[in-house]
Amino acid sequence: MPRPRLCRRVGFQPDVTYFKPAGIRKTDMEESILAVDEFEAVRLKDLEDLDQSECAKKMDISQPTFHRLILSARKKIADAIVNGKAIKISGGVFKMVEPGVGRMGRGMGFGGPAINCVCPECGHKEQKIRGVPCISKKCPRCSTLMIRGD
Numbered sequence: 001m002p003r004p005r006l007c008r009r010v011g012f013q014p015d016v017t018y019f020k021p022a023g024i025r026k027t028d029m030e031e032s033i034l035a036v037d038e039f040e041a042v043r044l045k046d047l048e049d050l051d052q053s054e055c056a057k058k059m060d061i062s063q064p065t066f067h068r069l070i071l072s073a074r075k076k077i078a079d080a081i082v083n084g085k086a087i088k089i090s091g092g093v094f095k096m097v098e099p100g101v102g103r104m105g106r107g108m109g110f111g112g113p114a115i116n117c118v119c120p121e122c123g124h125k126e127q128k129i130r131g132v133p134c135i136s137k138k139c140p141r142c143s144t145l146m147i148r149g150d
């Protein structure tokens with residue numbers, strides 16, 4: 001069994017999870033995969049202008065962890081912009097904030113039991129993203145296609 005990682009709390013479910021540079025055929029395109037917790041770090045710090053301690057608190061992680069997360073997120077975004085890669089928002093270890101908490105949640109059915117996608121190869125588990133079938137996602141550790149778990 002892989003060691004469980006701490007869940008990062010995420011208060012925003014992106015509607016768009018794929019950004020593609022114009023004029024590049026999908027087959028010629030590389031992807032930069034941004035985990036949902038990395039995406040959330042950028043959203044809180046760079047878009048909402050919260051300071052680092054607030055961001056860390058919101059995500060239930062330590063400040064050094066938050067710092068690593070945002071550096072890695074910015075690097076992936078920069079890599080995509082500079083090198084013409086697509087950005088895919090997928091995976092990561094996180095849990096959604098309960099609906100109705102603050103102005104997050106957006107009342108779009110984040111309640112109820114969370115559904116996970118599981119890697120049949122290494123057992124890696126992550127929360128299923130709404131509207132994205134597990135089978136269309138690859139395990140971030142071993143690139144096996146994920147299956148729907150419980």
Ligand SMILES: [Zn+2]
Binds near residue numbers: 119121122123143
């Ligand atoms: Zn795996």
